[in-house]
Amino acid sequence: MSILVVGSIAYDTVETPSRSVKDSPGGSALYFSIAASFFTQVNVVGVVGSDFDLKKLPLNRPFSISFDGLDVEEGKTFRWGGRYYEDPNKRDTLFTLLNVFENFKPTIPDYYKRSQLVFLANIAPALQLQVLDQIDKPRLVILDTMNFWINGYRSDLLKVIQRCDVLILNDEETLELSEDDNIITAGSKILKMGPKYLIIKKGEHGAVLISNNTYFAAPAFPLLKIIDPTGAGDSFAGGFVGYLAKTRKYDVENMRKALVYGNIVASFNVEDFSFKKLIPLNPEKLEKRYKQYRNFTRY
């Protein structure tokens, strides 16, 4: 079952304590698609400038990624710059240049509308709504967002939240959106806003899945070295939604397994810059780490 994703495609400039990269391919839609393409076909909606060369990405994936929904506009591609510290949970945004993203109007190719799973990556809630308005109600809508939209575009965001099935936030965003100071009570408040499930990402401490009557906590895969956390959340979402699409079961039992796959895929992603660790990944490496993870968590 294919997945439709709308999100950013970007050139990222990333500084870390050990190294830096300039204009490296990134963006939420690309991180998500590359991660999800281990499990199923992914249909991308987004925009790039004339300076972006998709052919330079060695996208030899287990499943295909369609770029038929990608606008190529005269001008420059979206650019983001960020700095990370010894504590990989800390990040400063150095610059955000919207460029061709500024006037982006998502249009969905007809055959994309058959995608039963829709991932709305972290972009303006107004754009996420434009996508939902162009498709029939899909089987499952999974939504990502960030502080910027929570604080500045709350009313638009609440409209999208009401129409999503699974909302993915990190712990800070959870407290901000709910205006609460405890993750558990914050989760209950957010479920009242519409979604059936809330996933709270806690970085090196793993992730939590909350619904009205269930709770599931999954530690992170332990890593000797975190090189570049950029795209961790999007590759997590790619593993999560990808596994759901592949297995076609949307009950809470399968959501738990999908969340673990999200953890596993994200753990590979942060082991190097950009897509360096994600591109040569394969289902065998994924299964091997999943088995290790099971061993790390059973009792």
Added chain:
Amino acid sequence: MSILVVGSIAYDTVETPSRSVKDSPGGSALYFSIAASFFTQVNVVGVVGSDFDLKKLPLNRPFSISFDGLDVEEGKTFRWGGRYYEDPNKRDTLFTLLNVFENFKPTIPDYYKRSQLVFLANIAPALQLQVLDQIDKPRLVILDTMNFWINGYRSDLLKVIQRCDVLILNDEETLELSEDDNIITAGSKILKMGPKYLIIKKGEHGAVLISNNTYFAAPAFPLLKIIDPTGAGDSFAGGFVGYLAKTRKYDVENMRKALVYGNIVASFNVEDFSFKKLIPLNPEKLEKRYKQYRNFTRY
């Protein structure tokens, strides 16, 4: 199988954002003993001043706590004062009055020496060594410590670490002791100092068990409200060592289960001040929460 514990018995003054208590009974040996007494008999070694009235503690436990190894000295009991914030992982020590603890020389009653499990709670490494010197090699020595001893009494501490089987630290202490910045590589360094197992407590993010070739991560039990984190680490240790003593198996499989019981007991402890939530606890409540926990973590 009984447990010998040496540690502090104290009057604590605790300030939290919601409430404060003055001269409330506490101390590592008491928190540990009350927690472990759900599983087995506990033999306490420690010192109090003439102002401490053990009879005021309603110690109607599933198993007995022996105070035959408790010195009662003329003078005042050890006192500790601390302040907690909205973020329960943050704590300031306001004062530490050693009082009768200053000249404490632990002496072990003969029948205590049959205890096969020894818990060295967080006190001066020199005192921990004095205890180990008075007993034959027990089946298992479990050691707790803190930043103060890591930074100021490192050479004494390394001697105790060499003689322990299980070392319990929190994440900050792990990085400080190893002088590393990654929990996993830090753990490997610490195992080279002597212990077969290292437990790393991560507060609301749970705990991790590391040995030379195994890794186990257990999330924390989710709580709607954390009232007073004092004694969380000691009640965790009480649940952990208590379960090992009860089941008499010291392989890594059983250590994992024991760690989960540590998490569960600690989750009750922090739900109220002092021993208020620990005293009325019973094996049924404990098993109920263990079953909930299993449900929160299985996939």
